[in-house]
Amino acid sequence: MTILSIRNLCVSYGAIQAIRDVSLDVRKGEIVTLIGANGAGKTTLLRTISGLLKPARGEISFLDRQIAGIAPHRIVMMGLSHSPEGRQVFANLTVRENLLLGAYQQTDRQQIAARMERVFELFPVLDKRRHQPSGTLSGGEQQMLAIGRALMAKPSLLLLDEPSLGLAPIIVRKIFQIIRQINEEGVTILLVEQNAHMALQIADRGYVLQTGQIILQDSASNLLNSPQVKAAYLGSEASEESEG
Amino acid sequence: MIELLQQLINGLSLGAIYALVAIGYTMVYGVLRFINFAHGDVFMVGAVTGLYVANVYLKDGEPSTLAFFLVLICAMLVCGVLGFVIELLAYRPLRGRPRLTVLITAIGVSLFLEYSFQHKAIFGPNARAFPPILPWVDSIAIVGDLLIFWIDVLVVGVTVVLTIALSAMIKFTKVGMAIRAVSYNSDTAALMGINANRAISLTFVVGSMLAAVAGVLWACKYPNVHPLMGLMPGIKAFVAAVLGGIGSIHGAVLGGLLLGMVETLVGGLEGGSQYKDAVAFVVLIIMLLLRPSGLLGQTLHEKV
Numbered sequence: 001m002t003i004l005s006i007r008n009l010c011v012s013y014g015a016i017q018a019i020r021d022v023s024l025d026v027r028k029g030e031i032v033t034l035i036g037a038n039g040a041g042k043t044t045l046l047r048t049i050s051g052l053l054k055p056a057r058g059e060i061s062f063l064d065r066q067i068a069g070i071a072p073h074r075i076v077m078m079g080l081s082h083s084p085e086g087r088q089v090f091a092n093l094t095v096r097e098n099l100l101l102g103a104y105q106q107t108d109r110q111q112i113a114a115r116m117e118r119v120f121e122l123f124p125v126l127d128k129r130r131h132q133p134s135g136t137l138s139g140g141e142q143q144m145l146a147i148g149r150a151l152m153a154k155p156s157l158l159l160l161d162e163p164s165l166g167l168a169p170i171i172v173r174k175i176f177q178i179i180r181q182i183n184e185e186g187v188t189i190l191l192v193e194q195n196a197h198m199a200l201q202i203a204d205r206g207y208v209l210q211t212g213q214i215i216l217q218d219s220a221s222n223l224l225n226s227p228q229v230k231a232a233y234l235g236s237e238a239s240e241e242s243e244g
Numbered sequence: 245m246i247e248l249l250q251q252l253i254n255g256l257s258l259g260a261i262y263a264l265v266a267i268g269y270t271m272v273y274g275v276l277r278f279i280n281f282a283h284g285d286v287f288m289v290g291a292v293t294g295l296y297v298a299n300v301y302l303k304d305g306e307p308s309t310l311a312f313f314l315v316l317i318c319a320m321l322v323c324g325v326l327g328f329v330i331e332l333l334a335y336r337p338l339r340g341r342p343r344l345t346v347l348i349t350a351i352g353v354s355l356f357l358e359y360s361f362q363h364k365a366i367f368g369p370n371a372r373a374f375p376p377i378l379p380w381v382d383s384i385a386i387v388g389d390l391l392i393f394w395i396d397v398l399v400v401g402v403t404v405v406l407t408i409a410l411s412a413m414i415k416f417t418k419v420g421m422a423i424r425a426v427s428y429n430s431d432t433a434a435l436m437g438i439n440a441n442r443a444i445s446l447t448f449v450v451g452s453m454l455a456a457v458a459g460v461l462w463a464c465k466y467p468n469v470h471p472l473m474g475l476m477p478g479i480k481a482f483v484a485a486v487l488g489g490i491g492s493i494h495g496a497v498l499g500g501l502l503l504g505m506v507e508t509l510v511g512g513l514e515g516g517s518q519y520k521d522a523v524a525f526v527v528l529i530i531m532l533l534l535r536p537s538g539l540l541g542q543t544l545h546e547k548v
Contacts, residue, residue: 047431050435051434052431052434052435071434071439072431072434072435073434073436073437073438073439073440076434076435076436076437077437081435082435084431084432084435088429088431088432090424090425090428090429090432091428092424092428092542093421093424093425093428097421100421101421101422101425101433101436101438102436104418104421104422104436104437104438105437149436150435153436153437
């Protein structure tokens with residue numbers, strides 16, 4: 001079953017077309033990754049899906065409802081969470097307060113508490129730091145908090161924007177393991193990454209975005225072996241290094 | 245020494261009024277990153293509303309403390325609505341535009357309020373006396389060698405209560421958390437499911453209500469109401485907000501109190517009274533040179 005379906009999407013910043021005629025599908029239970037170089041339009045695409053940007057043309061349907069142009073807080077309510085690029089934790093709020101904000105739309109206190117406990121199980125380090133201002137966390141911990149915060153909204157689809165950004169390879173591996181675990185628990189994931197190698201290893205399928213257009217789409221394993229992807233995104237050293 | 249103490253007490257009450265107005269500047273700056281220059285005029289509308297309501301009430305009622313609070317609440321309601329409407333009509337359509345555009349719009353709103361209130365149909369260009377709605381407005385308590393006006397006690401008391409209430413709202417309630425989140429980053433707040441526009445509206449409503457309280461208190465203290473009366477207190481409260489660290493509510497209160505006291509002290513010096521309005525600007529210049537982030541302001545460090 002298709003959970004997110006994008007058809008002929010175009011997004012512009014003034015005269016600049018950042019996304020050109022993109023179509024993409026995410027099926028329930030999948031991890032789909034969107035890879036591409038810096039400036040390819042990956043973040044723009046995610047921000048348009050979650051309602052922060054309005055598309056110039058095209059359709060976005062989530063769980064069979066049109067969401068293009070709808071206010072972001074309404075899209076969250078429908079079950080689509082977005083962990084933004086650069087983590088964007090609320091630095092002067094504590095870990096706990098950040099997580100509570102992630103559950104802003106939820107009203108059932110018991111469920112909120114239960115979800116928070118689940119997040120602490122996934123990321124035990126956050127439990128230890130629950131009363132600490134999140135600005136004092138390390139980059140990796142902030143990334144965990146950003147993902148945990150997005151999970152607090154009880155999403156059926158989770159958008160992750162560059163969870164590996166600026167993190168040491170060992171932490172990246174840990175976070176990717178947890179992403180897979182979250183997926184196994186039934187959350188569908190659309191993962192944007194510059195670290196194509198890592199992303200394709202955990203993904204079911206992938207799309208390659210270049211200057212606002214999708215130039216390739218295939219199963220993750222085929223993309224890993226595709227000469228085109230290898231040359232452009234999996235260059236000898238580039239596989240382990242994320243820029244940031 | 246006694247004289248100094250006396251001046252400080254007088255300054256405290258002036259500063260408390262600046263503080264109430266400064267909170268509005270600082271909160272709006274927090275969520276939208278611009279200075280709402282119309283805020284001083286909301287203060288004026290508060291005083292004008294207070295004057296109208298007090299006059300109506302006094303037609304067949306007696307001055308009383310209860311009546312004063314009735315007047316205060318009416319002024320708060322009117323200004324709350326005004327703040328909501330200003331944001332909705334003037335600032336919301338400019339969301340995402342350059343800040344300079346919004347800033348100039350704010351000056352436009354300010355001029356609009358100042359000059360429309362000079363029209364006869366609304367208020368008129370001449371000053372009017374604020375009616376004595378508080379029976380004890382001129383009463384004095386003598387503590388040792390100090391003279392304390394009860395109105396000053398009221399001003400400081402109301403400010404303290406409202407500041408504590410506001411801090412509690414910001415810190416402990418869900419809407420307070422939403423306002424803090426929007427202040428940090430409105431896009432990220434929206435991704436949490438927060439209706440950023442609603443949080444911004446609420447900020448304007450709360451700030452304008454506090455300005456209304458300040459306007460009514462000011463009018464009780466200096467019973468002279470006119471359409472341009474918001475100009476000076478507005479600018480000084482803005483300085484107070486910068487002094488305390490723009491974006492910080494506690495900073496705004498601290499800045500307001502300090503500014504009120506310094507201004508009163510300078511005004512009390514031999515020949516100083518003609519310079520007292522200059523104090524705020526000297527303070528602003530010194531602060532911007534030495535510590536532009538203000539006393540309690542923080543420069544945010546972001547990890548990338």
